[in-house]
Amino acid sequence: MNIEGLILDIDGVISRGRKPIEKALEGYRLIKELGIKTVFVSNNSTRSRRIMFERFEQFGLDVGEDELIIATHATAVHISRENGESRVFTTGEDGLKEELLNLGHEIVDYREAEYLVVGSNRGINFDIFTRALRLALNDEIRYVAVNPDRVFPAEDGPIPGTGLIIGALYWMTGRQPDVVVGKPSRIIIDQAIEKLGVRREKVAIVGDQIDIDIMAGKNAGIKSILVMSGVTDEENYEEKVKETGVEPDYIFRDLNELAQSLRSEK
Template sequence: MEIDGLILDIDGVISRGRKPIERAIEGYRMLKDAGIKVVFVSNNSTRSRRIMFERFASFGIDAEEEDLIIATHATAVYIAREHGKARIYTTGEPGLQEELQNLGHELVDYREAEFLVVGSNRGINFEIFTKALRLALNENIRYVAVNPDKVFPAEDGPIPGTGLIIGALYWMTGRMPDAIVGKPSKIIMEQAIERLGLDRDRVAIVGDQIDVDVLAGKNAGIKTILVLSGVTDESNYRKKVEEVGVEPDYVFRDLYEVAQRLTSSK
């Protein structure tokens, strides 16, 4: 397995909630010491890179902020590249709003918007849904979702993800987003590969979900490594492979085992 760069999922690979997974940080340091390039990709639609960077620093991970390809930031980048600076109405929380504004986008009332950007919101209400509905009904409005996640694995159990809003808007309008940025979309993956600066045949993604991480790697044309430290484990692996219809190239117990395998040949 000749790999020069890794795209690491965060939840289920590096951490569970606010706590690092056992041996994950040691595995990351082994990879860095061996000269393997690493970037991190997350579908999180409520956190900014700044917040995630601070959390990584508390874990003892010495990554640069630019190595964090968070779906909030990736969405802002995608819109800027496709359209330039845009007038946006978003359902999202302050983390998403921060990233959109950092790239020069203007957050406006729905009546003035060119884009509807849907991200998860733990305080969503009838007013937000109404404004999003009216924009989704307008075919001249570009509709972008930060990720397709139906649920999010919070520390005390699953909570509704961005899919709650996507699903509700589809039920009311029959319209799906014009673009979805997060995994398994190629959009966020291409930004991660660009950051690594390597040929994709030397790059692999490491994740814990077959329908998200492994499928994202297949869509991007890179190698796929599944770890059994998160959503997928030995008890449900075969069932999930059959449900999704794709299988990872490699399976390891955790990131530490991945690092052992990759660094043994360096």
């Protein structure tokens, strides 16, 4: 496979919800032993990196500062690169605000904003929607979505993703985000490749979702590896490939099987 760097999805790859996938933890350790660089990439739009590092620690994984990109953080980075420190109105939660503030952006009310940043919010209400609507109606405001996720599979059933807000704004104004940061966008992937410090041809993305992870790989022009330890299984694989029109370059049962294969190459 000729791989020196891996971009790893978290949910469905290393864990399911809050529970680690034991085999995957083994695989992760082996990948590190092989000297392959890794960076975790999460589309989460409500949490800060701090919370995610805590979770990795609970899993017993040693994940360094440079080995995690989360869409909240990547959004803050992207805005800095586009416009420097900016005045932001966000629909999002405290985790997103924390990341924006960390990079020197200012969280302001909608009348003062240069940016509308849409992230999911379990405390969403009519007032937040009204402010976001007024910004979306203003073409001079730059509109950035943390991720494009439509529905999230929670334990007791599906719950709305960031798409709740993106869809509402689209229907009301005809406007979609100017920029989407999270997968399948290449923006977050390009940030991950930078962090890896590995040439693009030697990087692969590993994930469990064809429309998100594998599509992100295609969008960024890197190799893609599907693991069957999450939402994609043998039953729905063909359907997903047909729906999306993309196929992974490699398929493995889980991260451990991938690690074994990488070891046999060395």
